[in-house]
Structures are given as structure tokens and as C-alpha cells.
Amino acid sequence: MAAPLKVEFHFDFGSPNAYLAELALPAIEQRTGVKFDYVPVLLGGVYKATGNMSPAESLRGIKNKPEYNARETERFLRRHNITKFRMNPFFPVNTLALMRGAVAAEFEGMFESYFRAAYHHMWVEPKKMDDTRVFREAFLSSGLDVDRIIARAQQDDVKKKLIENTSSAVARGTFGSPTFFVGNEIYFGKDSLRDVEDEILMQLSSGKRKTA
Incomplete structure (x- = not known):
């Protein structure tokens, strides 16, 4: 029997496309x-390691491409019936504290509630989330025990885990977010989600893998 199929979503809260x-x-x-x-x-670590930059930077000064990018986003919103999305007026936001918080919340068994809250405050009711207060x-x-998460995020094992996740992703081919x-x-x-789903179905079928 084949091992369960491993499917991953690599994210940073600072990426609207990942949200x-x-x-x-x-x-x-x-x-x-x-x-x-x-x-x-x-x-930020991925960009530094790969020489990449955010779309906001790479599209700056290019005629027609930012407008097309916005149109593609509108199409995506319609296709997936997404109604809760607002561009963060403070974009780009430094996400180091947010991402260490995600690892800390994972270690503390609070990941799901932290994840939902972080995305809510970045892209539903957007705020300047790199401001400590x-x-x-x-x-x-x-409703989160955020002081517990903040304290945990300062621990070396949390910092090390985020660095390892980032370095490993780059070693496997990552250059931006979202990556699957x-x-x-x-x-x-x-815009690769249809291909992601096709690949899942193909690997499940060809490898007779179990679902994870």
C-alpha cells in the first residue's frame, strides 16, 4: 500500500494571493x-534567498500589467465566490512577528484560530499588523491568548522552525507565495489551483495512494 499523498500549502500572511x-x-x-x-x-526570507521581489515592486512602472493583474484578481474572486477581501492599505506589511506567531500557535495547539484571525486582520478588516500594539x-x-503566543514566539525553537521551513521551501524550488x-x-x-487539483487526482489514481 502506498503512503498517503502529502499535499502542502506554503503561505505568508503578507501575500494577498495566498489569502x-x-x-x-x-x-x-x-x-x-x-x-x-x-x-x-x-x-521576505524567500525573496532574499532567491533574488525575487513582491508583485507590487515588480509591476511598478509597467504599462497595462498592473491593470491586468487586478482584472485577474476580480475573476478569481468571482470564480470562487469570495466576498471578504480588502486590499491592506498598509501593504507591504513586515510579517516576521505574524509568521513567528503562526509557528508558535502551531506549537501551542492554537494554529487554526490564530490562522483565521491573522488573515481576518490582514485582508478582511485590514490593519497595520507590523505595529506591536x-x-x-x-x-x-x-479572543486569542495573544500574550501566550507572543511569549512563545520569542523562543529559539520557534525562530529556528520558521527559518527551517523557509530554507527547505527554497531548496525545493519555492520563490514566492502561495506555493503548493x-x-x-x-x-x-x-491561478495554478486547477492544476494542483488535477495533479492530486492523478497521483491518487496512478499511485493508489490513501488520502492523508
Whole structure:
């Protein structure tokens, strides 16, 4: 019997495209029977390691491309019936504290509630989440024990885990967010989700793998 198929979603809260892509994952999970592993990475670290830059930087000064990019986002929103999305007026936001918090929340068994709250305060009711006071008050308003998460995020094992996640992702081919892995196959961007689902179904069928 083949091992369960491993499917991963590598994310950074600072990427609006990762937020939008994640909203489409539950439907893919329902259709395929797989569960995505959510892997926090530091996008700034990915960019530094690969020489990449954010779309906001790479599109600056290019005629027509930013407008097309915005149109593609609108199409994605319609296709997946996404209504809760607002561009963060403080973008780009330094996400180091947010991403260490994600690892800390994972270690403390609070990942799901932290993940939902972080995305809410970044892209639903957007705030300047790299401001320490704003960060704390936002998570408190969502009912999280944020002081526990903040304290845990300062521990060396949390910092080390985020660095390891990021370095490993780059070694496997990552250059931005969102990135998906279906087994060893890498896919980039929210517009690759149809291919991600096709790859899942193909690997499940060809390898007779169990769902994770």
C-alpha cells in the first residue's frame, strides 16, 4: 500500500494571493478527500534567498500589467465566490512577528484560530499588523491568548522552525507565495489551483495512494 499523498500549502500572511488561494482549498479538499498541510514560511526570507521581489515592486512602472493583474484578481474572486477581501492599505506589511506567531500557535495547539484571525486582520478588516500594539489588540479582539503566543514566539525553537521551513521551501524550488506541493510536484500562484487539483487526482489514481 502506498503512503498517503502529502499535499502542502506554503503561505505568508503578507501575500494577498495566498489569502485568496487558501479560501479555495476547502472545496478542493472536499472534492479530492485530501487535507493540505499548512506550512508557514517567511516571504521576505524567500525573496532574499532567491533574488525575487513582491508583485507590487515588480509591476511598478509597467504599462497595462498592473491593470491586468487586478482584472485577474476580480475573476478569481468571482470564480470562487469570495466576498471578504480588502486590499491592506498598509501593504507591504513586515510579517516576521505574524509568521513567528503562526509557528508558535502551531506549537501551542492554537494554529487554526490564530490562522483565521491573522488573515481576518490582514485582508478582511485590514490593519497595520507590523505595529506591536495593533498586533496585540487585533488578536485580543479575536479572543486569542495573544500574550501566550507572543511569549512563545520569542523562543529559539520557534525562530529556528520558521527559518527551517523557509530554507527547505527554497531548496525545493519555492520563490514566492502561495506555493503548493503535491508530493514532489511544485505549483506556484493562486491561478495554478486547477492544476494542483488535477495533479492530486492523478497521483491518487496512478499511485493508489490513501488520502492523508
